[in-house]
Amino acid sequence: MTKIWNESGFVTDDPWIIETEETKAGSNEKAILGLDDFLVKVSESDDTELGVLINPADDVRKLEGHLDRLALVAVAFPAFNDGRAFSHASLLRARLGFSREVRAVGDVLIDQIPLMLRCGIDSFAVTNATALKRLAENRLPGIDNHYQPTARPSEEVGSYSWRRRA
Template sequence: MTKIWNETGFVADDPWVVETEETSAGSNQKAILGLDAFLARVAGTEETGLGVLIQPADDVRRLEGHFDRLALVAVAFPAFNDGRAFSHASLLRTRLGFAGEVRAVGDVLIDQIPLMLRCGIDSFAVTNPTALKRLAENRLPGIDNHYQPTARPAAEAGSYSWRRRASPAA
């Protein structure tokens, strides 16, 4: 069973469903289309509020110029060891300036969620039983010190561990 989680908790009645050959959006649901299907749809309509699924091999830059039509970009994590969606989320937020919802779908594990949040992902389609249990208990793992800036600012903005100030001369 898939549950949607964000930093405020589990989301009830999420309307989004990944549209595949086996599934299609019902009357009260919104389809998350593959990249090519999304681009074909925006070429033929003026529809807004759409969702798109970015697979690891997709070029997220193809979405440029269409952000005003998007309500959600889902980035796929097909396996725990495939981190290309981290790069997709980071590009969407920092270089392309996408401000809408970015959702992680696929193999979302509890240990990766804090890093996904730092890359700009703000909602998660979670199926992993351990992740579901820990999120329900509000037990999100954390790392206090980070070596690089990301889409989400560090708690102490402008302060990175590799930058050392020289002591004033005494």
């Protein structure tokens, strides 16, 4: 079972559905399209409430020029050891200036969520039982020191994110 979580807690009325050959968004749902399908749809319609799924091998820069049409960008984590979605989220926030929702989907583990938040991901499609339990208990692991700047600046005075500017 997938639950959507953000820093306010679990979301009960999330309308977004990742469309596949077998799964299509219904009348009260919004579609998250693959990058190629999104680029076709954005050229054919004036819809401004679109969602796109960025897989690890996708070039997130292809969204440039279409960001005003996007309500949500889902970045895929197909396995816990594939971190390319961290880079996609950072590029979306820092270089492309995307300010709307960025969602992690796939293998979202509790230990990675603080790092995902720092990269600019602000919602999570969570299926992992341990992660769901810890989030329900409001037990998000912390990170004391940060050595690099990110999409979300460090709140801790003792952090070192000021040392390097990208």
